[in-house]
Amino acid sequence: MTAPGAAGEVRQEEPVPERRLHPVTPFRRAWAPVAVLAGWAVHDPNQTQQQLTRLTTTMLLAGLAVLVPAASLYGFLSWWFTHFAVTGTELRIRTGLVFRRTAHIRLERIQAVDVTQPLLARVAGVAKLRIDVVGADKKDELAFLGEDEARALRAELLARAAGFAPEAAREVGEAPARELLRVPPRELAISLALTGATWGSLAAALVVPPVLWLATNSVWTVLATGLPLLGAAGASSAGRFVGEYDWTVAESPDGLRIDHGLLDRTHETVPPGRVQTVRIVEPLLWRRHGWVRVELDVAGSSNSVLVPVAPRAIAESVVARVLPGATVPSAPVRPPRRAGWCVPVWWRGHGIAVTDTAFAARHGLLRRSLALVPHAKVQSVRLTQGPWERLWRVADVHVDTGADKTVTARLRDAEEAAALLRGQAERSRTGRRHAGPDRWMTSAPPES
Numbered sequence: 001m002t003a004p005g006a007a008g009e010v011r012q013e014e015p016v017p018e019r020r021l022h023p024v025t026p027f028r029r030a031w032a033p034v035a036v037l038a039g040w041a042v043h044d045p046n047q048t049q050q051q052l053t054r055l056t057t058t059m060l061l062a063g064l065a066v067l068v069p070a071a072s073l074y075g076f077l078s079w080w081f082t083h084f085a086v087t088g089t090e091l092r093i094r095t096g097l098v099f100r101r102t103a104h105i106r107l108e109r110i111q112a113v114d115v116t117q118p119l120l121a122r123v124a125g126v127a128k129l130r131i132d133v134v135g136a137d138k139k140d141e142l143a144f145l146g147e148d149e150a151r152a153l154r155a156e157l158l159a160r161a162a163g164f165a166p167e168a169a170r171e172v173g174e175a176p177a178r179e180l181l182r183v184p185p186r187e188l189a190i191s192l193a194l195t196g197a198t199w200g201s202l203a204a205a206l207v208v209p210p211v212l213w214l215a216t217n218s219v220w221t222v223l224a225t226g227l228p229l230l231g232a233a234g235a236s237s238a239g240r241f242v243g244e245y246d247w248t249v250a251e252s253p254d255g256l257r258i259d260h261g262l263l264d265r266t267h268e269t270v271p272p273g274r275v276q277t278v279r280i281v282e283p284l285l286w287r288r289h290g291w292v293r294v295e296l297d298v299a300g301s302s303n304s305v306l307v308p309v310a311p312r313a314i315a316e317s318v319v320a321r322v323l324p325g326a327t328v329p330s331a332p333v334r335p336p337r338r339a340g341w342c343v344p345v346w347w348r349g350h351g352i353a354v355t356d357t358a359f360a361a362r363h364g365l366l367r368r369s370l371a372l373v374p375h376a377k378v379q380s381v382r383l384t385q386g387p388w389e390r391l392w393r394v395a396d397v398h399v400d401t402g403a404d405k406t407v408t409a410r411l412r413d414a415e416e417a418a419a420l421l422r423g424q425a426e427r428s429r430t431g432r433r434h435a436g437p438d439r440w441m442t443s444a445p446p447e448s
Helices: 025-029 031-043 045-054 057-080 119-124 147-161 166-172 185-193 196-216 219-244 312-322 337-341 387-391 414-434
Strands: 002-004 010-012 083-086 090-095 101-106 110-117 126-133 140-146 178-182 248-252 255-260 265-270 275-282 291-298 305-311 351-354 358-363 368-374 378-384 394-401 406-413
Touching: 025 057, 025 140, 083 147, 101 126, 110 119, 110 147, 119 126, 126 147, 140 147, 178 312, 185 219, 185 291, 185 305, 196 219, 219 305, 255 305, 255 312, 275 312, 291 312, 305 312, 351 414, 358 406, 378 414, 387 394, 394 414, 406 414
Parallel strands: none
Antiparallel strands: 002 010, 083 090, 090 101, 110 126, 110 265, 126 140, 178 248, 248 255, 255 265, 275 291, 275 368, 291 305, 351 358, 358 368, 378 394, 394 406
16 A cells, blocks of 8 residues: 655555464364364265264274374464454455455444454453454454453554554553443343243243144154253253353443353444444333343444343433433323224334434334434435225334334324424434544543
8 A cells, every 4th residue: 555755756555564363273273174074974964874884993093193183284274374464554364275365454444343252262361353344244353362462452453443543553552441230140040031032932842742742642753842942942041141141331432342251251342323223122021120121233233232131220321321312212102092993902012202312113012112213323214104004094104224224113193104204304314414423432531
């Protein structure tokens, strides 16, 4: 890359030294040939069994003598030919043993840098760096780096994305953070036990096997069906508990940091200005405790949960950090009573509220969900009306966001919907005009 000098001449950018991943990485990549053989065995188990019966002990030992060095050599070479470097404008990653691939990640396009540590990586003291880029469907990653090196590189990339000079970016270090929320394990476990999906899976595991027994009188059919259902019921809850264990939300100048995980530890960042929609979910069995769950739609990011469970007041205080100036409406306005002819009973679960900063739509009677879309994040507004809705003079208003998601205000009065359509289009234009920059580190660090 070149840049014009003071006198108009073109000067060459100084070469940046490339760096390698942590030396433990070859052990991770050495499993690739073994995984290929395992995949072939699973794909054709009958042929695999026939081949194994023909093998003698000598042949097995000879095969291992070839496979282990080959896998080790592959792991070493794939590590040796992988380099990365941070230049003045981009993060460059070169990978590939046979087919070379070079990723050029523009620093200003980086919207999140996450540090993840699987269980074995935590034991080895290494971490994986995942880079979320605007417009990219798949995250690029550096696996593995030393834990301290991964955190230092993450801090440097965020500082460079915020506009710091290369020398200053290395000195900035990791921005300080102030804890906003920590979910107690007991509260998380109770909330999962009170989730409808858990009870639904458990009910299916208890009801389906007796029905199959009465229909077939086959023990194998009952076991083949009941055990997976019972395992799915336990795995869904246990998996969420392990993944959301010790959930912590902290505020820092580079966004909200989310740390969680019992076995695999994950450190994520919710980038400022990239949140398109916030949903406050309230399952039926949680209402007695006053708990809610907060979910997110972030443009180009896989971050989807902000708070797994928390009292409503605390959750709303965290939402205020994600959507500055936004207030959560307490009583969205229901549709007119005649909407019951279009959607009996469940029409009562719909509602709408429009504040100075956000468009809010509610739906659900048993599992309530309130979606908030900042006016500046609305990409388009649509009005739809089917023949039956037209008969009862109601219509739906759809708000599309930059995360390819839609929030719908259902069964509004037809005249109200038309006015809402025009008003929301104007609010969106005004919101985008006054929206601040989506940059990191634009405010002072939070006080400890």
